[in-house]
Amino acid sequence: MHHTSIALVDDHVLLRQGLASFIRSFPQYEIVLEADNGADFIGKAPANPPDIVLLDVNMPRMNGYETATWIREHLPQTRVLVLSMVEHDAAIIRMLRLGARGYLLKDSNPNILLHALDAVRDHGFFINELVSNRMIHYLNEAGNSNGHSHQATMAINLSERELRFLQLACTEKTYKEIADEMYVSPRTIDSYRDGLFEKLQIKSRVGLVLYAIKNGIVSV
Missing domain, CATH: 1.10.10.10 (Winged helix-like DNA-binding domain superfamily/Winged helix DNA-binding domain)
Incomplete structure (x- = not known):
């Protein structure tokens, strides 16, 4: 059985560890890396890039925007799923413009996170109330x-x-x-x-x- 590899990039250690524990409970997913911010992620990036990066927006040293930019340039096969407390429309749009495949709020139900991971893995995008099909279409057209x-x-x-x-x-x-x-x-x-x-x-x-x-x- 092929495991989908996941990297978690978030400066909230307790939340990150809880996410890692939750994701590890599903046999189809494997946590390969945990990092406090983008710079930490780049320093730890494995030889085989992760399939999906769960990425926060607001982080010290190297934030989500900068990290998404780096991933798009250096790890084009890696898909970014944003997991953040930031709910501003412009932040969501900016992350999608930088290549994010979905945007999820940190207070979402854990089962929604699993659904989002499945959607990004199987379909390339996670569509929800924050990210619509129309938005993805417009960004692709642009x-x-x-x-x-x-x-x-x-x-x-x-x-x-x-x-x-x-x-x-x-x-x-x-x-x-x-x-x-x-x-x-x-x-x-x-x-x-x-x-x-x-x-x-x-x-x-x-x-x-x-x-x-x-x-x-x-x-x-």
């Missing part, structure tokens, strides 16, 4: 874009302020922090957001981020 999409954006006539807001909406900043950076009130930010929702026929911040990726307003 990755395959050959540069024509920028014209579509210009045709919609976004103002400079709307474009700036859209770029900032693709970061981890809250709407309040975006207001501070743009030197406007939170109410003005709400009007930018609602105006874009109406203009672009979009209903959520994730939708705005996907639109920005697809149309080359931010890079993948």
Whole structure:
């Protein structure tokens, strides 16, 4: 029987050990590495790369974004499944743009984790309420874009302020922090957001981020 090898990269030692113990209870999975952060993971990376890396986002020394970037460049066959407390839309989108195959919250039921591992192993992606089929489709389309999409954006006539807001909406900043950076009130930010929702026929911040990726307003 082939075992799927798992690496756990998380700076919360008790949680990581509990996860390792849970995963080891299933004969189809094998824990091959535990690391406190990305730098620790790179230093310990085995000669045979793990099939799946369970990766946290917020870690000291080398965070999840940097680690996912390194994995994408150096271990292209390894699939990343994010397990984090961070629930911001922009963080989820950013990790998916860096190649993550799914995104799971740390307070999820353990059986959901097993389901997620099975899905990443068998189908390549774990789709849940945080990661939709549509999101994966948009990200894949954006990755395959050959540069024509920028014209579509210009045709919609976004103002400079709307474009700036859209770029900032693709970061981890809250709407309040975006207001501070743009030197406007939170109410003005709400009007930018609602105006874009109406203009672009979009209903959520994730939708705005996907639109920005697809149309080359931010890079993948």
